[in-house]
Amino acid sequence: MTTTPRWRALTQHHLFWPVAVLVVLLLINVPFTPDFFSIKMTDGHLYGSLVSIVLFGSPLILVAVGMTLVIATGGIDLSVGAVVAITGALTCSYISDQADQDSLSGVFLALGIGLVAAVVCGLWNGFLVARMGIQPIIATLIIMVAGRGVAQLITDGQIITINSEPYKLIGGGYWLTLPFSIFVVAAVVAVTVALTRRTALGLLVESVGGNAEASRLVGIRSMRIKIMVYVFCALCAGIAGLMISSNTSAADGNNAGLWIELDAILAVVIGGTSLLGGRFSIGGTVVGALVIQTLTTTIYTIGVPTQTNLVFKAAVVIVVCLLQSPKFRAKVFGNKFGSGAGSGAKGGGTSAATPADTAPTTAAAPKMEVS
Amino acid sequence: MAEPRPVLEMTGIVKEFPGVRALSGVDFRLFPGEIHALMGENGAGKSTLIKVLTGVYPLDGGTIALDGQSMRIDSPFQAQQAGISTVYQEVNLCPNLSVAENIFIGREPTRYGRIQWSRMRKDAAELVDRLGLDIDVTAPLSSYPLAVQQLVAIVRSVGTGDSDGAGAGTKVLVLDEPTSSLDRDEVLELFRLMRRLRDEGVAILFVSHFLDQIYEICDRMTVLRNGTLVGEHLVSELDQVGLIQLMIGKAMDQLEGLHEHQLHAEVGETLLQAEGLGRTGGVAPFDLEIKKGEVLGLAGLLGSGRTELARLLFGADQPDSGKVTIGGKQVSMSAPNDAIGAGVAFCSENRKTEGLVPDLTVRENIILALQAARGWTRPIPAAQRDELVAKYIKALDIRPANPEARVGQLSGGNQQKVLLARWLITQPKLLILDEPTRGIDVGAKAEIQKLVVSLSEEGMSVLYIAAELEEVLRLSHTIGVLRDRKLVARIANGPEITPTRILETIASGEHQ
Ligand SMILES: Nc1ncnc2c1ncn2[C@@H]1O[C@H](COP(=O)(O)OP(=O)(O)OP(=O)(O)O)[C@@H](O)[C@H]1O
Ligand SMILES: [Mg+2]
Numbered sequence: 001m002t003t004t005p006r007w008r009a010l011t012q013h014h015l016f017w018p019v020a021v022l023v024v025l026l027l028i029n030v031p032f033t034p035d036f037f038s039i040k041m042t043d044g045h046l047y048g049s050l051v052s053i054v055l056f057g058s059p060l061i062l063v064a065v066g067m068t069l070v071i072a073t074g075g076i077d078l079s080v081g082a083v084v085a086i087t088g089a090l091t092c093s094y095i096s097d098q099a100d101q102d103s104l105s106g107v108f109l110a111l112g113i114g115l116v117a118a119v120v121c122g123l124w125n126g127f128l129v130a131r132m133g134i135q136p137i138i139a140t141l142i143i144m145v146a147g148r149g150v151a152q153l154i155t156d157g158q159i160i161t162i163n164s165e166p167y168k169l170i171g172g173g174y175w176l177t178l179p180f181s182i183f184v185v186a187a188v189v190a191v192t193v194a195l196t197r198r199t200a201l202g203l204l205v206e207s208v209g210g211n212a213e214a215s216r217l218v219g220i221r222s223m224r225i226k227i228m229v230y231v232f233c234a235l236c237a238g239i240a241g242l243m244i245s246s247n248t249s250a251a252d253g254n255n256a257g258l259w260i261e262l263d264a265i266l267a268v269v270i271g272g273t274s275l276l277g278g279r280f281s282i283g284g285t286v287v288g289a290l291v292i293q294t295l296t297t298t299i300y301t302i303g304v305p306t307q308t309n310l311v312f313k314a315a316v317v318i319v320v321c322l323l324q325s326p327k328f329r330a331k332v333f334g335n336k337f338g339s340g341a342g343s344g345a346k347g348g349g350t351s352a353a354t355p356a357d358t359a360p361t362t363a364a365a366p367k368m369e370v371s
Numbered sequence: 372m373a374e375p376r377p378v379l380e381m382t383g384i385v386k387e388f389p390g391v392r393a394l395s396g397v398d399f400r401l402f403p404g405e406i407h408a409l410m411g412e413n414g415a416g417k418s419t420l421i422k423v424l425t426g427v428y429p430l431d432g433g434t435i436a437l438d439g440q441s442m443r444i445d446s447p448f449q450a451q452q453a454g455i456s457t458v459y460q461e462v463n464l465c466p467n468l469s470v471a472e473n474i475f476i477g478r479e480p481t482r483y484g485r486i487q488w489s490r491m492r493k494d495a496a497e498l499v500d501r502l503g504l505d506i507d508v509t510a511p512l513s514s515y516p517l518a519v520q521q522l523v524a525i526v527r528s529v530g531t532g533d534s535d536g537a538g539a540g541t542k543v544l545v546l547d548e549p550t551s552s553l554d555r556d557e558v559l560e561l562f563r564l565m566r567r568l569r570d571e572g573v574a575i576l577f578v579s580h581f582l583d584q585i586y587e588i589c590d591r592m593t594v595l596r597n598g599t600l601v602g603e604h605l606v607s608e609l610d611q612v613g614l615i616q617l618m619i620g621k622a623m624d625q626l627e628g629l630h631e632h633q634l635h636a637e638v639g640e641t642l643l644q645a646e647g648l649g650r651t652g653g654v655a656p657f658d659l660e661i662k663k664g665e666v667l668g669l670a671g672l673l674g675s676g677r678t679e680l681a682r683l684l685f686g687a688d689q690p691d692s693g694k695v696t697i698g699g700k701q702v703s704m705s706a707p708n709d710a711i712g713a714g715v716a717f718c719s720e721n722r723k724t725e726g727l728v729p730d731l732t733v734r735e736n737i738i739l740a741l742q743a744a745r746g747w748t749r750p751i752p753a754a755q756r757d758e759l760v761a762k763y764i765k766a767l768d769i770r771p772a773n774p775e776a777r778v779g780q781l782s783g784g785n786q787q788k789v790l791l792a793r794w795l796i797t798q799p800k801l802l803i804l805d806e807p808t809r810g811i812d813v814g815a816k817a818e819i820q821k822l823v824v825s826l827s828e829e830g831m832s833v834l835y836i837a838a839e840l841e842e843v844l845r846l847s848h849t850i851g852v853l854r855d856r857k858l859v860a861r862i863a864n865g866p867e868i869t870p871t872r873i874l875e876t877i878a879s880g881e882h883q
Binding site: 012198199200201203204206207210211213214215216217218219220221225278279 | 389685687706707708711717719724725726727728729730731735738739740742743744745746747748749750751793
């Protein structure tokens with residue numbers, strides 16, 4: 001099998017498979033929407049499918065970026081959807097109580113209130129996980145369930161609608177020809193990357209997720225780090241909550257951010273961060289979130305019947321996850337796309353050992369890699 | 372002794388990892404009823420050869436024949452079915468399951484599809500008995516120290532052929548550094564068992580960096596260097612000096628003189644003082660003083676509380692009585708941070724679970740302790756970091772000398788060196804070394820012992836724990852003897868102190 005080293009190096013890059021999947025998904029749209037890749041300028045705003053994907057995918061990217069750090073510490077945060085709802089509800093109800101909904105100071109105060117609430121949720125999660133030692137999945141379940149109730153209380157079970165120009169900008173406005181939310185996302189991603197890679201935070205997070213006991217013995221204050229990532233994750237969810245409510249100019253305690261935690265976790269996994277914790281990739285997560293948003297768009301453009309579109313989505317997700325597995329790739333494509341080396345392997349084959357000369361057919365089959 | 376036909380024949384074995392050729396064309400054969408040593412420096416390819424044999428890694432070239440039949444072994448399960456039982460270098464068991472479950476995991480005795488728990492416990496107890504061990508098989512594995520866990524792994528592997536339903540009996544038993552954390556008695560016990568299995572016709576592949584053990588138990592050996600075969604010899608035809616030459620390709624430095632040197636070295640004023648420090652279930656309250664530049668060796672049997680004592684001095688476990696002063700200041704010892712802040716470093720004996728972060732690179736693992744001390748907001752500047760890392764990779768001869776390599780992919784001995792580098796880089800006042808030479812080859816072992824002596828000369832205090840008494844005696848100014856989780860004696864090292872004297876103290880519990 002001839003594979004050039006460069007091709008091999010490319011396929012081994014941690015972003016190769018997520019990006020490949022994204023590209024394929026985008027291309028699938030072309031036969032159905034011939035001008036899929038075209039971007040038009042109307043009224044000084046750029047429009048086009050690609051712009052929409054980023055625009056509608058913005059909240060998911062934000063939530064997934066925060067989720068990435070939590071997962072890297074070996075945790076998980078199920079409460080992000082509820083935090084989205086609470087933030088939106090608080091902010092919108094504050095704005096709707098204002099006499100002048102367009103007042104800048106009022107809007108800023110509302111943003112502050114919403115985000116502080118998000119941070120409080122994060123502190124609570126972090127406290128339960130790091131201080132009380134509760135399993136993350138249980139600890140964050142509390143706000144996931146109770147948080148929606150709180151959001152309903154804030155909005156009195158109604159959908160609060162507002163009419164505030166400055167607030168509309170965050171999730172629905174344009175700036176420099178592009179949707180403003182793209183800038184918000186870019187800023188959050190840049191800050192996250194700088195925060196984790198320019199400081200030692202990323203290393204310490206990966207260490208805590210990679211081996212908690214070793215990290216304790218090396219003197220890492222894992223409690224602080226864990227609280228920090230839960231707060232950060234909640235803050236990201238809070239910003240996503242602002243974005244969603246701003247986009248619709250309404251706060252819906254019931255449906256805002258519903259199931260976004262699942263999409264976010266998926267995005268993180270597609271981006272190549274292991275659910276077991278350890279190494280993480282913010283870039284991978286962004287691509288992963290775009291994959292999910294593109295998938296949602298694709299489902300509409302190719303006209304999958306609504307009843308089956310979740311099934312369709314699930315099928316694609318399974319394929320993507322399989323493609324990520326070196327073992328699966330080696331089995332299906334042979335060694336070309338395989339991992340190249342059985343790394344830290346734990347085998348799991350079940351067929352009995354067969355002397356090779358009694359089973360000539362297996363010799364011709366692609367060599368299976370145990371990794 | 373050698374029968375005409377080998378039970379296992381590996382020919383032209385090639386295994387490549389990205390950037391590393393771990394094995395290039397190695398031939399290896401194993402005869403029934405022999406104990407065969409696989410020798411080589413750290414990273415020579417011993418574990419890789421074993422993993423290729425047992426289906427953990429796929430082959431990149433070469434053939435494997437078992438009983439004259441050429442085989443494809445794709446998974447450890449297949450290897451086991453074919454009669455190859457293995458104990459890997461890193462203990463690979465489930466800490467939260469009971470000892471009995473660990474022994475029978477994957478091949479539990481069943482009836483009508485249900486596990487027969489009482490039978491499993493009974494069988495496990497019998498097996499453990501056979502090895503002459505005193506282990507409660509119903510207790511969770513994690514309640515035992517690493518050495519016992521290693522013994523359980525051995526029991527598990529030799530037990531394979533015994534329970535019904537487990538295909539062929541064991542033909543080949545592979546032991547990758549099984550003795551690295553055992554003490555003398557367990558080693559003898561293991562050797563007895565190995566001899567019995569050998570006499571039953573089992574072929575045993577044995578890896579160890581203890582040359583004395585090799586000469587005691589093995590019949591034949593194969594030597595690897597840098598992934599190539601250097602030679603196959605009868606143990607009786609090659610002496611230790613010759614063997615070391617074959618392994619490292621040159622004559623080895625001597626350790627003579629170290630002992631004399633330590634006996635005459637001066638130590639400074641008190642660095643650490645523990646008073647009534649203790650923990651129920653750990654060690655009974657003890658008083659201990661460590662002086663600046665002093666090497667304090669701990670001697671005692673397996674489970675005598677050496678590691679537990681060290682962990683208390685590091686705050687890894689919280690003491691429930693007593694106090695510690697370091698450099699005149701009382702330290703709370705409620706978490707490792709407190710000790711680290713006071714200049715204490717602790718290299719755990721258990722590098723896999725308590726030491727390294729396998730997914731991180733060599734560089735990241737090395738700087739971890741230093742970085743943790745600086746806090747996340749103050750990353751070590753890249754240039755300084757790279758220089759430090761390069762310096763310690765060179766000083767400890769970590770191979771491959773690639774700071775970007777994932778630590779999990781390093782050979783066992785090189786992982787140990789990374790752990791050592793991590794703490795040396797923090798320039799501690801007191802360095803606690805729990806089995807620092809575990810899994811390290813003869814050459815590097817000598818290097819590390821010399822390093823300890825030179826660190827102590829520079830004024831660093833060292834608490835040194837090793838299963839080998841000679842090693843402890845060679846390096847220490849003072850020897851603390853533990854017995855039944857009590858510090859029973861504190862002996863100033865001197866020419867009249869011999870391993871036998873120490874053993875007597877351990878046995879009697881007092882120093883004459
Ligand atoms: N999964 C892996 N990926 C990449 N390189 C590896 C992997 N496993 C081993 N290596 C490399 O292969 C070489 C041989 O390693 P191996 O573990 O076989 O050494 P060893 O002889 O068992 O040494 P030790 O005495 O230290 O246990 C080393 O250079 C090691 O870094
Ligand atoms: Mg090895």
